[in-house]
Amino acid sequence: MTTTLTMTIPAKLLHHPMHPDEWQARVQLAACYRIFAMLGWTEMIYNHITLRLPDSVTSGEKQFLINPFGLHYSEVTASNLLKIDLQGNKLDQLSLDNPWHVNPAGFTVHAAIHAHNPEAHCVMHTHTTNGVAVACTQGGLAQNNFYSAQLHGMVAYHAFEGITVHAEETPRLLANLGTKPLLILRNHGLLACGPTLR
Ligand SMILES: [Zn+2]
Numbered sequence: 684m685t686t687t688l689t690m691t692i693p694a695k696l697l698h699h700p701m702h703p704d705e706w707q708a709r710v711q712l713a714a715c716y717r718i719f720a721m722l723g724w725t726e727m728i729y730n731h732i733t734l735r736l737p738d739s740v741t742s743g744e745k746q747f748l749i750n751p752f753g754l755h756y757s758e759v760t761a762s763n764l765l766k767i768d769l770q771g772n773k774l775d776q777l778s779l780d781n782p783w784h785v786n787p788a789g790f791t792v793h794a795a796i797h798a799h800n801p802e803a804h805c806v807m808h809t810h811t812t813n814g815v816a817v818a819c820t821q822g823g824l825a826q827n828n829f830y831s832a833q834l835h836g837m838v839a840y841h842a843f844e845g846i847t848v849h850a851e852e853t854p855r856l857l858a859n860l861g862t863k864p865l866l867i868l869r870n871h872g873l874l875a876c877g878p879t880l881r
Contacts, residue, residue, distance in 0.1 A: 690706075690707065690710060691706075692706045693762070695762070696762055696777070699775070699776060699777040701777075702739065702740040704736075704737050704739045704740050705736055705740045705766075706761065708734055708736055708737065708740070708748060708880075709748060709761035709762070709764050710761045711734075711880050712732065712734045712748050712761075712764060712880060713759050713760050713761040713764060715732055715880055716732060716750060716756040716757075716759035717756065717757065717759070719732065719756050719809075720755065720756035720757040723811070724809050724811050725755065725756045725757075725809075726809075726810040726811075727755065728752065728753055728754060728755060729786075729789065729810060730789065730808050730809055730810055730872075731749055731750055731786070731789050731790060731793055731806075731808055732749075732750065732805070732806070732807045732808075733747050733748065733749050733790070733793040733797065733805070733806050734747060734748045734804065734805050734880055735747050735797060735803075735804040735805070736748065736766070744768075745768065745769055745797060745798070746766060746767070746768060746774055747766070747767055747768075747769075747793075747797060748764045748765065748766055748767075749764065749765050749767055749785060749790060749793075750764065750765075751763055751764070751765055751781060751783030751784070751785075752783060752784055752785060752786035752789070753783045753784075754783060762777070763781060763783070765778045765781060765783070765784075765785055766778045767785055767790075769794050769797065769798050770794075771785040771787050771790045771794070773785070788846075788847040789808075789847075791847055791848045791849070791850075792806075792808065792847075792848040792856065792868075792874070793806045793808065795848065795853040795856060795857065796856075796857070796860065796874075796876055799853075799857050800857070800860070800876065802862075802876075802877070802878050803876040803877065803878075804877070804878050804879060805876065805877055805878070805879060805880045806874065806875075806876045807874065807875045807876070808872060808873070808874045809872055809873050809874075810871075810872040811872075811873070814872055814873040815870075815871070815872055817867065817873075818867050818868060818869055818870060818871055818872055818873065819869075819870050823838070823840055823867055823869075824838055824867060834865060836863075837863055837864055837865050838863065838865045838866075838867060839859050839860050839861060839863040839865065839866045839867070840859060840866070840867050840869060841855070841856050841859040841860070841866060841867070841868050841869065842859075842869050843868070843869045843870040843871055860876075864876055864877050
């Protein structure tokens with residue numbers, strides 16, 4: 684089956700005024716969720732990929748798109764992504780009309796990085812079996828092969844402090860991440876952040 688990305692705002696959303704750049708971000712992020720699903724980088728309905736909307740949409744305010752909590756990544760679409768602030772509040776009527784909500788516990792680590800790292804417009808977090816296995820080893824990612832060696836100097840580590848990242852843990856997490864784009868959350872999973880979705 685061939686899937687075509689709709690780069691123009693569909694007619695069904697015409698009663699929800701939307702900047703074209705927001706629609707572009709929605710399409711690209713939804714496509715990213717589908718790619719993660721295709722690759723098997725999913726854990727049922729859990730985990731998130733968050734994307735900050737560009738300033739052309741928000742006039743500089745920090746606003747984000749996130750998957751609705753309760754849907755599998757394969758069910759995420761450009762129009763059912765939720766538009767939220769750093770506290771996880773829904774920001775527009777399209778999101779308020781959406782019966783699905785934000786997973787506040789899951790968004791905490793994303794919000795911490797989005798709030799304090801101006802370069803981190805996109806944050807991806809996974810619990811893949813392979814990723815968790817590496818996160819559970821004392822030595823972390825062994826850079827003894829062609830693939831992992833390409834990540835030399837790019838990987839940070841954060842010790843496990845509990846199932847979810849709490850507010851008081853945030854400064855330690857940010858200090859451990861520093862300016863690196865990749866973070867291994869020990870005994871937990873993997874995280875990547877960067878200035879764009881790509
Ligand atoms: Zn996690």
